[in-house]
Amino acid sequence: MKHPPPWSVGALYLRLGNTTFGGGDPTMAALQRELVDNRGWLTAEQHGLAYGLARVTPGTNVLAYCAATGWMLAGWLGSLLGVSGVVVPSALLSVWLCGAYDAYGVNPWFGAAMSGVVAAAVGMMASSGVSIIHNRAKGRWLVPGLLFAVISVGAMRFGLLSPLKILALAGALGALYGDAPAGEASA
Amino acid sequence: MNPLVIYLVCVKATLTSFSGMGSLPIIREEFVVQRSVLTDRQLSTAIAVGRAGPGPHGLYMVAAGYFMAGIPGAAAGCAALMTPAFLIIVLLQRLGRYRENPRVRGAIRGITIAAGSLVLSAVVPLAQDAWSAALPVVVSVVSFAALLWTKIDTFWIVAFGAVAGVAGLWLGA
Numbered sequence: 001m002k003h004p005p006p007w008s009v010g011a012l013y014l015r016l017g018n019t020t021f022g023g024g025d026p027t028m029a030a031l032q033r034e035l036v037d038n039r040g041w042l043t044a045e046q047h048g049l050a051y052g053l054a055r056v057t058p059g060t061n062v063l064a065y066c067a068a069t070g071w072m073l074a075g076w077l078g079s080l081l082g083v084s085g086v087v088v089p090s091a092l093l094s095v096w097l098c099g100a101y102d103a104y105g106v107n108p109w110f111g112a113a114m115s116g117v118v119a120a121a122v123g124m125m126a127s128s129g130v131s132i133i134h135n136r137a138k139g140r141w142l143v144p145g146l147l148f149a150v151i152s153v154g155a156m157r158f159g160l161l162s163p164l165k166i167l168a169l170a171g172a173l174g175a176l177y178g179d180a181p182a183g184e185a186s187a
Numbered sequence: 188m189n190p191l192v193i194y195l196v197c198v199k200a201t202l203t204s205f206s207g208m209g210s211l212p213i214i215r216e217e218f219v220v221q222r223s224v225l226t227d228r229q230l231s232t233a234i235a236v237g238r239a240g241p242g243p244h245g246l247y248m249v250a251a252g253y254f255m256a257g258i259p260g261a262a263a264g265c266a267a268l269m270t271p272a273f274l275i276i277v278l279l280q281r282l283g284r285y286r287e288n289p290r291v292r293g294a295i296r297g298i299t300i301a302a303g304s305l306v307l308s309a310v311v312p313l314a315q316d317a318w319s320a321a322l323p324v325v326v327s328v329v330s331f332a333a334l335l336w337t338k339i340d341t342f343w344i345v346a347f348g349a350v351a352g353v354a355g356l357w358l359g360a
Contacts, residue, residue, distance in 0.1 A: 018241050024207065027243075053278050056295050059201045059210075059271030060245040067272040068279055079276060083269050090242025091249040091265045097236045098253040098261070109353055114232060116352020119323035120344050121235040122314045123330025125306060128208045128244070130335060132303030136296050145300045152304035156212065163212040163305050167203050167298050174297020178289040 004041055006074040010081030013066055017086030024062030027086070028054075035069060046072055063087065144177060188224045188255040190263040197248050197267030205299045207244025208234075212305035214251060215312075227316040229254040239345045243268070322355040 016030045028051065035042045042050075050068035057064035063083050070082025104110040137145025148170055155161045161169070196217045200210035211234075218225040230251060237247030245268045252264025285291050318324050330344045 024243055049279070050275075053275050055205070056291065057271070057275040057278060058203065058205060059274070060207045060243045060268065061205070062243050063245075063269060063272035064275040068275045071276050071279070076276075079273065083272050087242060087246075087265060087269055090240055090246055091261065091268075093240045093242075094236050094246050094249045095253055095258065095261045097239060098233075098250050101232060101236070109356065112352040112356035113349040114235075114352065115317070115319075115323060116326055116348040116350070116355065117235040117239075117345055118228060118231040118317045118348070119326035119352070120330040120348025121231045121238070122310060122317050122323075123327040123332075124238060124334060124341065124344060125208065125211070125234060125313065126310045126327070126331045127334035129303045129306035129310065132206060132209070132306065133300055136300045136303070141296060141300075145296075148297060148300045149304040149307075152301040153308045156305055156308040157311070163216050164199075164203060166305060167301050170297040170301030171294040172297075174300075175290045175294035177293050177297070179292035179296050180289065 004039075004073055006077040006081055009070055009074045009078045010085045012085075013070065013082040014085035014089065017066070018089045024060065024065075027062050028065050031065070031069065035073075041073055042069060140180070141177075148173070188222075188260060190252070190256050190259040193252050193255055193260050194263040194267045197252070197264055198270055201245070201248075201267055201271045203298075204302050205295060206302065208247075208306055209299070209302035210245060210248070212302070212309050214248065215309050218251065218255065219312075224255050225251060227313050231313045231317060235345055235348070238341045240342070320355075322351065326351045 012034060013031070016034060017027055032047050032051075036044055036047050047069070050065050050072065053068060054061045054065040063086065066082040066086050067079045071079035074081075101114065105114070133145065133149050137149065152166050152170065155166055156163065197210070197214065200213035200217070203213060204210040215227075215230060219227055219230060230247075233250035233254060234247045236250040238244060240246075248264035248268050249261050250264075252260035252262070252267075254260070256263070314327065317327065326348050330348065333339050333344060333347075334341070
């Protein structure tokens with residue numbers, strides 16, 4: 001496999017990470033196409049290992065994927081450039097948008113637009129929660145998964161447990177129940 | 188708000204999630220409920236801002252950090268979003284063989300489902316804040332359905348919300 005210079009790695013992640021909308025999966029798909037198919041910088045096996053481990057790394061999957069593939073290509077510097085190339089420009093855009101919110105928040109038209117955007121965000125969050133549960137509560141996990149979901153919502157809404165304790169309990173129960181290997185899993 | 192505290196709380200939230208929005212319940216619990224340094228409206232705005240552009244969904248932490256402590260807060264949120272990603276290198280070096288372990292996979296599946304449930308639970312107070320009239324309810328429902336059942340880009344959902352809000356003011360809705 002080729003070992004590109006770190007700046008080439010950073011430039012590629014900068015370009016793909018900031019021109020692909022829709023979150024992590026489309027970005028990882030674009031990176032796979034470029035890294036494996038077009039440039040031959042990684043093998044399909046290396047991509048598979050990074051993709052699989054990114055799913056079990058805490059935090060944002062796509063950033064873990066960038067850290068892993070950047071490290072495979074150009075060591076720690078490649079990893080740092082890969083992750084920051086995807087995050088920093090988008091973060092700067094977020095800060096600029098927040099600044100606009102601060103500056104124009106009192107304008108009634110801007111305020112009305114933001115109220116609509118906030119209402120849309122409520123729909124986004126609800127769809128995000130449903131989609132997370134729908135993607136994981138499948139096969140032998142359908143019934144226990146839905147049970148986990150209902151109990152978690154109830155425990156949170158009625159203030160029985162903190163979010164951290166709910167997640168820890170869910171992790172412990174999930175480990176006890178177990179899961180099928182990746183090839184046999186339904187999700 | 189001290190940016191270091193923002194960083195530490197955001198790292199804690201990120202370390203206990205396996206998706207971009209999975210950190211939201213802990214962020215809300217810590218900053219909105221316990222410390223009262225962020226309002227539900229600011230958090231909803233941060234989510235919308237984070238998803239208005241490209242990049243990972245967890246970017247809302249940058250905007251939330253900005254609302255709490257300006258540029259240093261945004262930098263703290265950004266650093267906290269990035270930090271846990273590098274754990275994968277340790278996993279690559281030492282723990283790669285455990286990724287197919289049924290217990291490990293089960294634990295992650297359980298945590299992820301619980302995180303999705305907690306995101307749903309966190310929607311309730313945000314909706315109570317946002318739903319001041321009929322129009323925001325319609326916008327939320329349309330956004331929810333469009334994101335769940337179509338491949339439409341999130342950017343267009345954010346744009347739809349903004350246009351609907353302006354149209355509502357213009358029409359007096």
